[in-house]
Amino acid sequence: MKFTFPILSLNKGGAQRMLVDITNYLVDRGHDVTIIMLKNSINEYNVRARIIHGKSAERLSASDYPKSDIIVSNFFTTVESAHQASLNGKGLHIRFSLCYEPIFLPDQNLSFHSYYKAPYLVILSKYQQKLISLLTGLTGQIIPIYVNPNFKNLKVRHHNPTLQISAIVRMPEGGWTWHRDQDYLLQQLNLVKNRYPNLQFNLICPPNEFAKSQILQNIKNAKSFRFFTPANDQELCQLYSQSDIFVTSSIYEAAPLPGLEAMRCGAALATVYAGGNTEYCNHESNCLMSYRHQNRLASDIMRLIDNPALRIKLASQGELDSQQWTLQRTASAFEQICKAAICDISI
Template identity: 30%
Template structure:
């Protein structure tokens, strides 16, 4: 089948979902065409056809069996083009954070099926719009995201890994301040640990202790970042799916994450990760103390997490998408 995916850009964050899904659908034998503005960035190695247009208008949308707009501005040109059946792919319920809340909401009210990416995400859309959706979960490429040597083997100091997304760049829900407050408290309780961060937008932070910034622009570099850490921490208040904790598990790193909703499909507290309530700095601090001082528990958590992550594949995600689209065609 022919699938067209109009996008604003393919840079960091959730657009990696599109990149992985598009590549898997190509590998399954489908024709996938990504349509995006001529100056938009493409950060990921796509096997799908890439078509650049001056702007995303209805006349620039190619004909297809299915058109999968994702971010709300792409929905309207796709719908108005009348060039294929529109399936509204949601990577996050945009009215929760964008300024154009009414426009974003209206993108869910067109007469098109909706795809969500977790059960929590599905419930958010259902409660807000009254419309149900089909869940196509995310995955992890275990051939790339796999264990490697821990930095602590050479330093003798455990390393905490964190992805730094700042309020100044619009990421108000990532809990960055909570993380650094916990680290401030941690310095008074546990001596001798290091912090490594990836800062996709080049963000910096007046942190309580020095930290190392790692440049990671590819999946391979991200995998190396996760694998070097002894503990990966995620502090988001909400996420539609949240790929980093799952990727860190696949890399054999113990995961501490907030219960952000979208990760409930794959997180199992005290089995493959440790969960804390969003904004609970006290509990986050105590859990980090526990893991930093109990290497056997940290290693066991990492081992179970890695085994669990093996079952979450992008091929499984593509299989579910393919089955859903074929069902719409009556095949």
């Protein structure tokens, strides 16, 4: 099959990683895959698909698209051009919704209506499926998230001179991170740090976002936390594998990956209910999970610090449970959905 994926840019740290992994899988399976990007856009990934650029640096148009069997839009800003290209006979339009934008981003009048412009919808979790069905009446087909094979338990945390507690932070400027409740995360980590000042607290951030964010640079300059900007999966895997406890504070995400990646690398997870993380989180079995209104994240972290047996038990179960979340399963499910859609329209 011939696929076209409109992806406006490929910056590390975002959901685009999943698109790259799936397009690479499709290429390896022998499919003809083209990624179309904005003029002068950035690519920070190792992409095996063909990359072409549109005529504009602002938006894609239907005329930018090559002829293909399937056009796979994703973020709502890629939908209109994909829709028009499909109407012009350039391929069947499938929407691959990596998040439900109207919940947490501006321009809801545009992002909400974008869900009516593709005959097929692919989503990441039961939570996202129920949410979109409730609000739009559409029922998307689920492909599960996955842990990239680059992530594994390096078994190095026993070398730590003291416990390490880690979390990922993102650039707050621009208003795109409120759903991660980052201020709450830092407040809770500071509560724990005040009680356990001799432990090591790590903040991890994509390097391109750290370079742009004065807020994150100010946090680093305050020297309350160790700050890391891993350049690739290998460096991030090392940080996960060093961490005894990994912490996430998101209150809304369709299918958050960092907690699952940290599980695969052997860290005990303390997290807040975000909707999509119920796909892999099981409170008291493979993590500690609280609802945001319970205001319990700091106490859960401290519980893991004070109870090594519980910490080891949850980390071991989390690493075991994470094994089912494979790229092969995810990409294969996506491929099968596309094949079925092609067969559906040809009948």
